[in-house]
Amino acid sequence: xxxxxxxxxxxxxxxxxxxxxxxxxxxxxxxxxxxxxxxxxxxxxxxxxxxxxxxxxxxxxxxxxxxxxxxxxxxxxxxxxxxxxxxxxxxxxxxxxxxxxxxxxxxxxxxxxxxxxxxxxxxxxxxxxxxxxxxxxxxxxxxxxxxxxxxxxxxxxxxxxxxxxxxxxxxxxxxxxxxxx
Ligand SMILES: [Zn+2]
Numbered sequence: 318x319x320x321x322x323x324x325x326x327x328x329x330x331x332x333x334x335x336x337x338x339x340x341x342x343x344x345x346x347x348x349x350x351x352x353x354x355x356x357x358x359x360x361x362x363x364x365x366x367x368x369x370x371x372x373x374x375x376x377x378x379x380x381x382x383x384x385x386x387x388x389x390x391x392x393x394x395x396x397x398x399x400x401x402x403x404x405x406x407x408x409x410x411x412x413x414x415x416x417x418x419x420x421x422x423x424x425x426x427x428x429x430x431x432x433x434x435x436x437x438x439x440x441x442x443x444x445x446x447x448x449x450x451x452x453x454x455x456x457x458x459x460x461x462x463x464x465x466x467x468x469x470x471x472x473x474x475x476x477x478x479x480x481x482x483x484x485x486x487x488x489x490x491x492x493x494x495x496x497x498x
Contacts, residue, residue, distance in 0.1 A: 320424060320450065321373040321481060322417045324409065326365040326402055327380065333371055335487050337362060337402035338495045345487055349375055354486035359494050362402040370413040373483065378416035381408075425450040429460035445475035 326334035326342050334342030341359040345352050351373060370378035384390045384398035397408050404412055428447040435443055444457055458468035480488070 318374050319481065319483075320376075320421055321483065322370060322413075322421070323372075324404075324413050325369060325371045326362070327367045327369055328360065328364055329366050332360065333369075334360065334365070334402070336491045338491055341494055342402055343487065343491050343494060346371065351483075354483075354490065357487070357490040365402060368397070368404045368412055370417045372417070372420060376420050378413065378420075381412050421450050425452050425456075428452070429456060432457070432460050433462075441472060441475050444472040445477050448475060448477050449479075 323335055325346070326337070328334070328344070331348035332344045333346040335345040336343045340362050342362050342365065344358055344360055365383055367380055367382040369380040379395065381395045381397050381404065384396045387398050390396060390398040392408065392411065397404055397412070399405050403409075425447055428443050428450065429452060432440055432443055432447075447457060454465040454469045457463075457472065458465045461468060463471070
């Protein structure tokens, strides 16, 4: 199970948008279901009803509603105003905040704890996954009894997917969105 988090725009029917272009939002998920790339579609950003941090595994953080105007904003009530598809920069930390970090920290720790029990290619794969989840070479060294330098020297070629197939499909769909018909 991959964990790819994003701060998504949300819609009344549970749609989640992953990217924005030209007044449109690319919807990649509805409710708990990740859409297949051929189901990705665009919606007007005026239909956004809120924002939430979501993960490809199905986890999602606290939902923030889009206020109806600047005067309707009420941060303690998790109602935030933005005229744009994304929430204001100064509230992004509030929305995504520690929740996503709290979600992936135990997963990362579990991976690190497993490193000493793994052998061969499995350890290389696990190091790469831990790196994708934010583990530093110090973390990996500490988990395996190595210095950060030795851990780096041993596993620097661990495969890391910065652009996963799903992310790649989203980028391609966004490019089509931006191309005038
Ligand atoms: Zn996840």
